[in-house]
Amino acid sequence: xxxxxxxxxxxxxEESVRENDRLDGFGSWDSLAVxxxxxxxxxxxxxxxxxxxxxxxxxxxxxxxxLSAGAKAG
Amino acid sequence: xxxxxxxxxxxxLLTVLPAxxxxxxxxxxxxxxxxxxxxxxxxxxxxxxxxxxxxxxxxSDLAVAGFEHLFARGLLDRDGFDALIVVTQTPDHLMxxxxxxxxxxxxxxxxxxxxxINQGCAGFLIGLYQAFMLLEQPAIRRVALxxxxxxxxxxSTRDRNSYPLIGDAAAITLVGRCDDARPxxxxxxxxxxxxxxxxxxxxxxxxxxxxxxxxAHADAEGNLRARDDLVMDGSAVFNFVQTEVPPMIEAxxxxxxxxxxxxxxxxxHQPNRFMLQKLAEKLHIPCEKMPSNVVEHFGNxxxxxxxxxxxxxxxxxxxxxxxxxxxxxFGVGLTWSSLLMPLGPLAFCEMIDYPQVN
Numbered sequence: 001x002x003x004x005x006x007x008x009x010x011x012x013x014e015e016s017v018r019e020n021d022r023l024d025g026f027g028s029w030d031s032l033a034v035x036x037x038x039x040x041x042x043x044x045x046x047x048x049x050x051x052x053x054x055x056x057x058x059x060x061x062x063x064x065x066x067l068s069a070g071a072k073a074g
Numbered sequence: 075x076x077x078x079x080x081x082x083x084x085x086x087l088l089t090v091l092p093a094x095x096x097x098x099x100x101x102x103x104x105x106x107x108x109x110x111x112x113x114x115x116x117x118x119x120x121x122x123x124x125x126x127x128x129x130x131x132x133x134s135d136l137a138v139a140g141f142e143h144l145f146a147r148g149l150l151d152r153d154g155f156d157a158l159i160v161v162t163q164t165p166d167h168l169m170x171x172x173x174x175x176x177x178x179x180x181x182x183x184x185x186x187x188x189x190x191i192n193q194g195c196a197g198f199l200i201g202l203y204q205a206f207m208l209l210e211q212p213a214i215r216r217v218a219l220x221x222x223x224x225x226x227x228x229x230s231t232r233d234r235n236s237y238p239l240i241g242d243a244a245a246i247t248l249v250g251r252c253d254d255a256r257p258x259x260x261x262x263x264x265x266x267x268x269x270x271x272x273x274x275x276x277x278x279x280x281x282x283x284x285x286x287x288x289x290a291h292a293d294a295e296g297n298l299r300a301r302d303d304l305v306m307d308g309s310a311v312f313n314f315v316q317t318e319v320p321p322m323i324e325a326x327x328x329x330x331x332x333x334x335x336x337x338x339x340x341x342x343h344q345p346n347r348f349m350l351q352k353l354a355e356k357l358h359i360p361c362e363k364m365p366s367n368v369v370e371h372f373g374n375x376x377x378x379x380x381x382x383x384x385x386x387x388x389x390x391x392x393x394x395x396x397x398x399x400x401x402x403x404f405g406v407g408l409t410w411s412s413l414l415m416p417l418g419p420l421a422f423c424e425m426i427d428y429p430q431v432n
Contacts, residue, residue: 051308
């Protein structure tokens, strides 16, 4: 989770982010940030998510659970 | 499907770029996004500058300038080829095909096989396959393959999703026969079910261009575009490329019995630096074997990016020696394809500018 929070902070251009932060509360939660999450899901979790699925979650923690659930072995 | 060809080679290559160069930092204010986010986009995607035609410059203008250069320099005779293939998504007219426009403007012989192909980012490979097939005919000794697009004319200047990355360009590739007995291996897949990932919705006969289709609307992100403009589902394209391209390249090398390490250059379509670096990581290709710098210098010119990647990065080497090259194209259709072939020494590999109109 810590690594994930750090990566999300980078993507969102923030010093740090917390599990309960709402994604739509960040001005930087735009198409570039969503694509960056799609790319992170692909490289770190070997999982494919659409932009719509990523945009469908509310908080940073929800996003972590979505990606973790979609993770494939390897 | 797997494709195999014999006894064909690329003889020479010329690229034509509009001289007009625009910088991303000068264009940021035309997008409805905070400058900090646009700068982040620039950094992540590797946007910097791109080549855009002035005014109403068309595909045939770029191609005619390229051919005139080849004729004037003695690199090609006016009647030195028997087929002219034009791969474009931005033709001069709905009809006739742009290959006929080029034939007529250049005063080429009538004994010429003119053919247009509507293909995008895999268009260099699709054009090569067509050239290889035509060269099976004894009467066709050399094919001039033109890849050209002026996509800037079909992309909204206020669409941050697409405008910063596109570029206009043309390439003329001469393809001929040779005695090399080694087979050329290729593979190809197409998927029309995902055709809406990259499209220009209006302007054809399904949805004719009208006053209504020319009006720009904001999408959920704030990108302004009309139905007449290109629309791209960026994350769908990203997932498509990362899912389909690595296994395609592995399958190509397996069917050719070639090791990754034996390949000198991986010349892939250039959507943006971000996607190419992710592909290189997945395939474990060292950066120096896989150029990813076309978009930052010239923009993404669909089917012209592979010739540009070759000419910009390897033009001296490819005129001197024979490289084992892998080409990889992926985009509109959807289409994805790859090809392994010996490349070079080429008779010429040059880049010229199309003069500014003003």
